[in-house]
Amino acid sequence: MALLEIRNLHAQVEGNKILRGIDLTVNAGEVHSIMGPNGSGKSTLAQVLAGKDSYEITEGEVLYNGKDLLDMEPDERAREGVFLAFQYPVEIPGVSTNYFLKAAVNAKRKHNGQEELDAVDFLELVKEKAALVELDSKLLNRAVNEDFSGGEKKRNEIFQMSVLDPTLAILDETDSGLDIDALKTVAHGVNSLRGPKRGMIVVTHYQRLLDYIVPDFVHVLLDGRIAKSGGKELALELEAKGYAWVHESPETAAAAS
Amino acid sequence: MSTATQTRNSVDEFAAQFEQLEKNETFARSWFHPVRKAALARFVESGFPTLKDEEWRFTNIKSVTSTDWAAAADDAKSIGKDSLAAYCIGEVAATLVFVDGRFSAELSSTNKLSNGVKVARLADAMESDAKKLEPYLGQVLAEKDNAFALLNTALVQDGVYIFVPKNAALAKPIHVVYASTCNDRPTASHPRTLIVAEENAQANIVESFVGIDSGSSLTNSVTEIVTGAGANIFHHKIVQESAEAYHFGTIGAWLDRDSRCTSTNVCFDGKLTRNNVEAYLKGEGGCCTFNGLSMLRDEQLVDNHLRIEHIAPHCESWQYFKGIYDGASHGVFAGRIYVHDDAQKTDAKQTNQSLLLSDKAQIDSKPQLEIFADDVKCTHGATIGQIDEEAVFYLRARGLSDTAARNLLVHAFANETLNEITVEPLHERLEAIVLERLP
Structure with missing residues (x-):
């Protein structure tokens, strides 16, 4: 059974059709990259999978471990092992990352019938994972993302991902706004989470990230549909030829008709 | 009977209480008597405010001014230590308890204070330390x-x-x-705290206004704070009056040069609470901060009125007021920064943030600046809103349930104010109340 199976997914917001029939299968152990120009629906797909309710699903289905993902509340999806690294992580004044993350970890453990972590065990886990993305653990006692730099916010996302240990990780433009050093650090964090039991969807606008997180598959999203799929070399081709090239290719023309 | 007549009556009632007190010779012959008499005359002349007064137009106090408030009995009512246990904080230098405005020796305790620090009943100090009190008592407020x-x-x-x-x-x-307690007749008390910090002195004071049992009461308090040059005062005011209680409290602060005064006001309970703050930055380099948090439900009303006067140059003032309004509760905020023409290089900011948790909750927010100097930095802002749905989604995407996410955000909103509280046991107690009140 596939980890994630998206079939003919259509989604719209306020009458604007954004996803127009997405088909995608992600198996455990695979890393899929979704590329595409602005407005192609990349982030919408990521958010729909995480359960953002501002999108209306008009057609299609999504199976996660064989279960109807679209029927689950966002928090239920998270407890079942879906993780979205946000493109724009939200600032939450007044609550430290550690405080909220402990609540999240324990919500998930409880859901899985595991014992909740106490403060000591939790801090140990946090320390180890923070080191992985070179996140200053002092930041974790500060309000979530408040006054964090762009790089710190993204590292905080990958840090949370590693603490929550998801089965399906979706990274929504995690590379945007990062300088090359921060990008390498984030990629290192992501790579260390690759494994036979985990599936990943890496949404990005730029090929650059894929130099560091090498995907098994690359999909090009255009106008709400996957216009082209291929191996990691597709990303390089895109880099060289631009998205317009996909538009013009015969395959795409066939898909659009 | 018209409202005007009723108001007159409750004014007359208080005037009659004053006359009654004047029969006591100690009262009538005290150095403070002329100050009292002048204040009463002004009070009788102007009467209680009504909705027509600009500073009271969101807060209807007719039910207060139309009640005949009795004076408390001469001796403090015995209420038992247990009823206060929930409000006590550990590790204090002294706890002074007043019941309906009367000192309770039985509930109070003072550890040995060193360095010439004095903590006394105001009634005693007015006689024993008259010379020290005279420049300040009744003088700090305009x-x-x-x-x-x-x-x-x-x-x-x-x-x-x-x-x-x-x-x-x-x-x-x-x-x-x-x-405050419940009495046969609705009872009013008029307690007063005077804090005088000399040059470079430091102290941390907590004032708790609590309702012991349900029933109508009126607490009309004044707190005067005088910070000498370089002094640093932390002040906290916690309002947990009973559900039928009215609370009117005025805080006045005089700040001398390079002194600091930080006052945090947290309101949880009481039917109607009005907090007035008047601060006067009289010496260069002074800095005052007023923080506020109201967490209300049902039909509670909390009205925060502040007036910060920048008289000397190079002073700073900060106002951060937050409110969490559930049920049909009502918040009022009016903060005024008044910069005198000599107060160049003033740096002042006021913000009022309100979180409305119900459709029936209401907030009136009125930040105001009056600036007569030309080289100053003054900012003000008010935000009113519901819980940020983006933040709810973020937390849910991490596994927190919808309720847990919302509660966490309300808690976080309150924490921003509570984190300013420097008395750790008090901080913990207040945070526990916030958590307990989350849906």
Whole structure:
């Protein structure tokens, strides 16, 4: 059974059709990259999978471990092992990352019938994972993302991902706004989470990230549909030829008709 | 009977109480008597404010001014230590408890204070330390238009006098508890706290206004804070009056050069609470901060009115007021920064943030700036809103349930104010109340 199976997914917001029939299968152990120009629906797909309710699903289905993902509340999806690294992580004044993350970890453990972590065990886990993305653990006692730099916010996302240990990780433009050093650090964090039991969807606008997180598959999203799929070399081709090239290719023309 | 007549009557009732007090020779012959008499005269002349007064147009106090408030009995009612247990905080230098404005020796305790620090009953200090009190008691506030503060000056019977001499620092906080109880007749008390910190002195004071049992009561308090050059005062005011209680409290602060005063006001309970703050930055380099948090439900009303006067140059003032309004509760915020023409290089900011948790909750917010100097930095802002749905989604995407996510965000909103509280046991107690009130 596939980890994630998206079939003919259509989604719209306020009458604007954004996803127009997405088909995608992600198996455990695979890393899929979704590329595409602005407005192609990349982030919408990521958010729909995480359960953002501002999108209306008009057609299609999504199976996660064989279960109807679209029927689950966002928090239920998270407890079942879906993780979205946000493109724009939200600032939450007044609550430290550690405080909220402990609540999240324990919500998930409880859901899985595991014992909740106490403060000591939790801090140990946090320390180890923070080191992985070179996140200053002092930041974790500060309000979530408040006054964090762009790089710190993204590292905080990958840090949370590693603490929550998801089965399906979706990274929504995690590379945007990062300088090359921060990008390498984030990629290192992501790579260390690759494994036979985990599936990943890496949404990005730029090929650059894929130099560091090498995907098994690359999909090009255009106008709400996957216009082209291929191996990691597709990303390089895109880099060289631009998205317009996909538009013009015969395959795409066939898909659009 | 018209409202005007009713108002007249409750004013007359208080005036009659004053006359009754004047029969006592100690009262009538005290150095403070002329101050009282002048305050009463001004109070009688102006009467209680109504909705027509600009500073009261969101807060209807007709139910207060139309009640005949009785004066408390001469001796403190015995209420038992247990009923106060929930409000006490550990590790304090002194706890002074007043019941309906009367000192309760039985519930109070004072550890040995060093360095010449004095914590005394105001009634005693007015006699023993008259010379020290005279420049400040009833002088800190420009009371001309504050009927409640005038009434307090006229009728105050007791309260607390805290004196911290030059260079002295109190390591532990002083806790003053003003408790109101239910009596046969609705009872009013007019307690007063005077805090005088001399040059470079430091102290931390907590004033708790608590309701012991349900029933109508009126607490009309005044707190005067005087910070000498370089002094640093932390002040906390916690309002947990009973569900039928009215609370009118005025805080006045005088800041001398390079001194600091940080006052945090947290309101949880009480039917109607009005907090007036008047601060006067009189010396260069002074800095005052006023933080506020109201967490209300049902039909509660909390009205925060502040007036910060920048008189000297190079002073700073900060106002951060937050409110969490559920049910049909109502919040009012009016913060005024008044910059005198000599107060160049003033740096002042006021913000008012409100979180409305219900459709029936209401907030009136009125930030105001009056600036007569030309080289200043003054900002103000008000935000009113519901819980940020983006943040709810973020937390849910991490596994927190919808309720847990919302509660966490309300908690976080409150925490921003509570984190300013420097008395750790108090912080913990208040945070526990916030958590307990989350849906």
